[in-house]
Amino acid sequence: MDWANIIDNALRAFIGLDTIIYALAAIGLNVHFGYTGLLNFGQAAFLAVAAYGLAISVSISGLPFGVGIIFGLIGAVVMAVLLGIPTLRLRADYLAIVTIAAAEIFRLIVRSASLRDQTGGSNGLSAFSSGFYDLNPFSKGSYGFGPFVYNERDSWVLLVGWVLIVLASTVVWLLMRSPWGRVIKAVREDEDAVRSLGKNVYSYKMQSLIIGGVLGSLGGFMLALGKGSVQPDLYGTELTFFAYTVLLLGGAARVLGPVIGAALFWVVLSLTDNILNQAISAGYVSTSIMTSNQVGQIRFILVGLALMLLMIFRPQGIFGDRKELALDGR
Amino acid sequence: MPAQADGETVQGVLRNEGTPVPGVNFTLTGAGGFSGQATSDATGKWVISVPGPGQYKVTLDAKTLPDKVTLRFPERNPFTTTVNSDQTKSVIFALGKDTRVTESNADQALNRFAQGLRFGLLIALAAVGLSLIFGTTGLTNFAHGELVTFGALVAFFFNSKLGWPLLVAAVLTVVVCGAAGYLQDKILWDPLRRRGTGLIAMMIISIGLSIFLRYLFLFFFGGTTKSYPDAQGATSIGPGSITLTALDYLSMAISIVVLLGFAYFLLRTRTGKATRAVADNPALSSASGINVDQVIRIVWIAGGALAGLAGVLLGIAQQINYQMGFQILLLIFASVTLGGLGTAFGALVGSLVVGIVVEMSTLFIPAELKYVGALAILIVILLVRPQGILGRAQRVG
Numbered sequence: 057m058d059w060a061n062i063i064d065n066a067l068r069a070f071i072g073l074d075t076i077i078y079a080l081a082a083i084g085l086n087v088h089f090g091y092t093g094l095l096n097f098g099q100a101a102f103l104a105v106a107a108y109g110l111a112i113s114v115s116i117s118g119l120p121f122g123v124g125i126i127f128g129l130i131g132a133v134v135m136a137v138l139l140g141i142p143t144l145r146l147r148a149d150y151l152a153i154v155t156i157a158a159a160e161i162f163r164l165i166v167r168s169a170s171l172r173d174q175t176g177g178s179n180g181l182s183a184f185s186s187g188f189y190d191l192n193p194f195s196k197g198s199y200g201f202g203p204f205v206y207n208e209r210d211s212w213v214l215l216v217g218w219v220l221i222v223l224a225s226t227v228v229w230l231l232m233r234s235p236w237g238r239v240i241k242a243v244r245e246d247e248d249a250v251r252s253l254g255k256n257v258y259s260y261k262m263q264s265l266i267i268g269g270v271l272g273s274l275g276g277f278m279l280a281l282g283k284g285s286v287q288p289d290l291y292g293t294e295l296t297f298f299a300y301t302v303l304l305l306g307g308a309a310r311v312l313g314p315v316i317g318a319a320l321f322w323v324v325l326s327l328t329d330n331i332l333n334q335a336i337s338a339g340y341v342s343t344s345i346m347t348s349n350q351v352g353q354i355r356f357i358l359v360g361l362a363l364m365l366l367m368i369f370r371p372q373g374i375f376g377d378r379k380e381l382a383l384d385g386r
Numbered sequence: 387m388p389a390q391a392d393g394e395t396v397q398g399v400l401r402n403e404g405t406p407v408p409g410v411n412f413t414l415t416g417a418g419g420f421s422g423q424a425t426s427d428a429t430g431k432w433v434i435s436v437p438g439p440g441q442y443k444v445t446l447d448a449k450t451l452p453d454k455v456t457l458r459f460p461e462r463n464p465f466t467t468t469v470n471s472d473q474t475k476s477v478i479f480a481l482g483k484d485t486r487v488t489e490s491n492a493d494q495a496l497n498r499f500a501q502g503l504r505f506g507l508l509i510a511l512a513a514v515g516l517s518l519i520f521g522t523t524g525l526t527n528f529a530h531g532e533l534v535t536f537g538a539l540v541a542f543f544f545n546s547k548l549g550w551p552l553l554v555a556a557v558l559t560v561v562v563c564g565a566a567g568y569l570q571d572k573i574l575w576d577p578l579r580r581r582g583t584g585l586i587a588m589m590i591i592s593i594g595l596s597i598f599l600r601y602l603f604l605f606f607f608g609g610t611t612k613s614y615p616d617a618q619g620a621t622s623i624g625p626g627s628i629t630l631t632a633l634d635y636l637s638m639a640i641s642i643v644v645l646l647g648f649a650y651f652l653l654r655t656r657t658g659k660a661t662r663a664v665a666d667n668p669a670l671s672s673a674s675g676i677n678v679d680q681v682i683r684i685v686w687i688a689g690g691a692l693a694g695l696a697g698v699l700l701g702i703a704q705q706i707n708y709q710m711g712f713q714i715l716l717l718i719f720a721s722v723t724l725g726g727l728g729t730a731f732g733a734l735v736g737s738l739v740v741g742i743v744v745e746m747s748t749l750f751i752p753a754e755l756k757y758v759g760a761l762a763i764l765i766v767i768l769l770v771r772p773q774g775i776l777g778r779a780q781r782v783g
Contacts, residue, residue, distance in 0.1 A: 095586065095589075142765055142768055143768070146768060146772065148585075148586050148589075149526040149585070149586070149589055150723070150768060150772070152526070152589065153526070153716075153719045153723065153764070154764065154765055156716065157716055157719075157720070157764050157765060158761075158765065160716060160757075160761060161758050161761050161762070164754070164755055164757065165755065165758065167754070168755050169752070169754065170752045170755075294597075297593060297597055300590070300593075304590075350605055353601050353604050353605050354601075354605075356597055356600075356601035356604075357597075357598055357601045357602055359597055360595065360598030360599070360600075360601065361594070361598050362594070363590065363591070363593065363594030363597065364591050364594035364598065365594075366594075367587050367591045368578070368583075368591060371587060
């Protein structure tokens with residue numbers, strides 16, 4: 057058992073690409089669910105729209121990288137509006153079902169073979185990230201110290217990702233201290249009271265959906281650029297469920313909850329994967345119980361279990377406040 | 387086997403009604419005056435390497451075709467194709483007459499309708515349970531799909547691993563799944579209800595349970611799709627253009643009988659009426675003396691059993707894999723919402739509509755998008771009539 061390797065991987069997972077992606081997705085979800093009480097289970101669609109907006113503009117239409125980003129962001133806003141129109145007047149469980157359905161519709165459409173010329177079908181698209189890497193100020197080489205050594209491309213991705221996380225968290229912090237934020241939190245607690253004070257609840261919810269969607273879509277950009285490709289199956293319901301687990305783990309309705317949740321989540325998954333893989337190759341765990349192919353499935357079993365246990369025993373997560381959770385009403 | 391060329395190539399396999407055609411010459415021209423040629427080998431295969439990505443024109447030399455073999459689309463020769471970087475581009479030159487049989491539109495529509503009816507009846511079995519669980523306990527159970535998958539897997543275990551006949555396996559599966567439903571409520575949902583856990587929290591817990599169970603199934607069952615040994619090799623028995631097998635008709639008959647039996651139970655028996663009362667308004671039913679806890683227990687046993695039966699029938703219809711239940715979960719939700727959340731008959735009506743729409747939509751849209759139709763129904767019905775067809779007009783927002 058190479059414990060040094062296991063610890064190093066876990067430390068790298070703490071700040072790695074997956075943490076960045078899920079932190080951004082969960083920050084957006086925090087605005088939706090943590091602060092406004094909207095049970096948006098289609099967050100994967102926002103990430104997908106941003107990623108595909110960028111990929112299609114650059115690799116199919118040949119537009120420059122900056123334009124691709126703008127199209128991705130516009131796509132996120134449009135998706136929020138389209139999602140919001142039928143659903144924001146609905147009760148929480150209906151909202152959850154419809155948002156999952158909408159995200160699945162988007163995924164099935166971009167995945168379909170008949171649109172392969174526009175969307176790349178089930179293989180997806182690549183060849184859109186050169187504009188991003190052209191902006192890289194790091195020259196060729198390795199950077200970092202200790203276990204955190206990365207080449208110039210990965211260093212750039214991590215730098216951009218964490219800068220985005222800091223920016224997004226600051227935006228959320230400023231918003232939620234403002235009068236707008238107070239109305240949003242009031243909507244979460246008691247919509248009818250807010251309505252009786254003369255506020256247009258529907259409009260506030262839509263604004264929250266758009267802002268949370270745009271913040272979450274930044275995660276989509278990082279996923280596409282970090283991996284260098286977009287593939288439809290990466291943006292399925294599992295992405296949304298992981299984002300919820302991350303959010304609930306760190307603590308909903310807390311600015312840094314999503315970030316800490318994401319980091320911890322991926323550290324735990326990295327530890328489990330590596331420990332199990334090494335235990336199997338070292339023979340501590342016999343292959344009749346588990347083969348190394350099955351180790352990846354353990355992570356999903358753990359996530360499902362974690363989500364259940366979190367909601368049953370500690371729904372406020374690590375840093376959250378129980379009183380601020382939108383879990384008791386319908 | 388010819389070696390795979392590095393870099394970019396243009397190639398193809400030449401066949402006439404299944405038989406390879408060797409000895410046919412191909413020439414290729416491209417940018418910068420590049421030209422190449424190849425001759426199809428004994429397996430009909432021909433390969434031409436090209437210097438880089440770009441557009442190329444391939445010409446089949448029709449004089450080298452054997453006697454009486456002609457191109458099906460002579461206007462497509464020569465054929466221009468684009469080769470991308472590092473791509474092996476396949477070009478097919480079709481020979482001989484078109485041997486595909488196309489059905490008339492009416493025949494296809496009839497077949498799709500029959501398939502839709504079968505699919506709808508199957509969804510109905512799962513949807514009725516989900517709707518009643520929602521009505522009596524308020525829980526939107528995202529793990530219901532896993533009850534369906536569990537049914538299919540248990541029946542597979544009985545039929546394939548233990549070798550028992552499918553009918554016996556199916557009956558036992560229904561019993562096991564009824565017990566599973568009862569246990570799920572007793573161990574998880576009942577304690578949570580007593581504790582006063584909110585409905586949103588319970589819904590998220592059901593999502594966690596769904597992920598947990600699905601990947602547990604993957605861990606133990608594996609990721610490959612399998613089928614029941616007893617259900618393989620069936621042929622369709624019509625009538626006419628309908629491609630249903632004898633087993634399919636039997637499945638439909640079983641679904642109809644079970645649904646009718648359950649309808650009788652709900653309408654005519656005392657417990658059934660109590661169930662409908664609790665599903666409609668638990669507080670009022672309790673106040674009028676109905677034992678709500680007992681009704682909920684019955685609903686979970688029946689819901690589990692029906693979902694298990696749905697799983698077995700789904701496994702016969704479209705084979706078994708670890709996420710089959712999850713894939714139809716959204717369709718079940720669409721059916722239940724369309725018919726009216728909380729009513730059993732609404733679930734039945736909604737399921738039939740969803741099943742028929744899903745199958746008949748393949749006449750107009752690509753088959754891989756057929757579920758999109760059902761999901762679109764879900765969104766539209768929530769805009770237009772959120773309580774569903776048979777639901778009572780109450781606030782859903």
